[in-house]
Amino acid sequence: MxxxxxxxxxxxxxxxxxxxxxxxxxxxxxxxxxxxxxxxxxxxxxxxxxxxxxxxxxxxxxxxxxxxxxxxxxxxxxxxVEKCPPGVSVCPGSAECRYGQQETRELGRKLTSLVKENGPYPFKVKSGVSGCSFGCGLSFVRDIGLVGKSTGWDLYFGGSATSNPGPGVALGKKLHEDEVLDRVRQALAFYKENGKKGERIGSMVRRLGHEAVAESLK
Ligand code: SF4
Structure with a gap:
């Protein structure tokens, strides 16, 4: 044995x-x-x-x-450690799940590194990566949410499953992997610049409006 x-x-x-x-x-x-x-x-x-x-x-x-x-x-x-690295929930994705449209594990690792490297932020940033629209990686209610589609990734920003619950706003559809990570980087930079200390992304988006965030990504 x-x-x-x-x-x-x-x-x-x-x-x-x-x-x-x-x-x-x-x-x-x-x-x-x-x-x-x-x-x-x-x-x-x-x-x-x-x-x-x-x-x-x-x-x-x-x-x-x-x-x-x-x-x-x-x-x-x-x-x-005082704090675990930023949390990223990742569903099994197309490598293991029959509904999966995209492979999730590797992108989940890249997203974890990206969130960690670009901090600190006004408050915690939780992310979710799901291989299809069922959203088992909690992508719709995470600060950063990626959802796999047959032709790429949809990006959601500012979802919450705690106080003021609700889905994030869409910041891109059917994006290539590099494109979606780049957009996440830009969205996090906006949060760092505009979020108040202790304010989650969803609260910031509600305060400033979806358009202000979308405008900053152009
Ligand atoms: S979101 Fe759910 S159903 Fe879709 S690939 Fe992931 S685990 Fe499977």
Whole structure:
């Protein structure tokens, strides 16, 4: 039988209201390798931790960490960061899903790098990449949303699934991959320049109007 080698994980501590902590596993596209799973299982077993819970952002939270064990458990898992990299939800896309019009994983990785490299922003930026119009990558309700079509990518900007919920405004249809990433870069630059501190993209778009954002992309 093959031996599984445990792999370190980057985690973000999250304070809970009862004084305990959760540790968010900073996963990319929700993927957990077998080595990472072993590390988590070993730590959960060693410290008697009861629950690992999936988040809506395709990450996982290890719950119920006592405050006095936090540092020890972080070290056992890997390393801690103040914030996980920007969240990008990515559906399986055409490589795995029969409805998929476009492959999503690689574009998801490029979008993650782009969002990270162009920050910081007035507030958090969450993105979604979906391989077709069903939008399983939450593209319609993310700050940046890409939706695969048979001939390219549609771009949505300023969607929200929290307060003031609603879909993002369309900033382009059937764009080539390079074109859509370039437009995302421009839209994020507009947000950096015009967003107020603590203001999500959707609120900024409502305040300034769809036309102002679209005009800046010309
Ligand atoms: S958005 Fe489309 S391609 Fe992606 S998982 Fe849903 S149905 Fe499949």
């Amino acid at each position: 093959n031996t599984v080698v445990s792999e370190p994980i980057v985690v973000m501590p999250v304070a809970r209201k009862d004084g305990s902590y959760a540790l968010r596993l900073c996963l990319s596209q929700g993927e957990l390798s077998i080595g990472m799973m072993k590390r988590v299982m070993d730590v959960m077993t060693a410290y008697g931790l009861p629950t690992l819970r999936a988040t809506t952002g395709q990450r996982m939270n290890l719950e119920g960490i006592p405050k006095d064990k936090l540092d020890e458990i972080v070290n056992a898992l890997g390393t801690a």
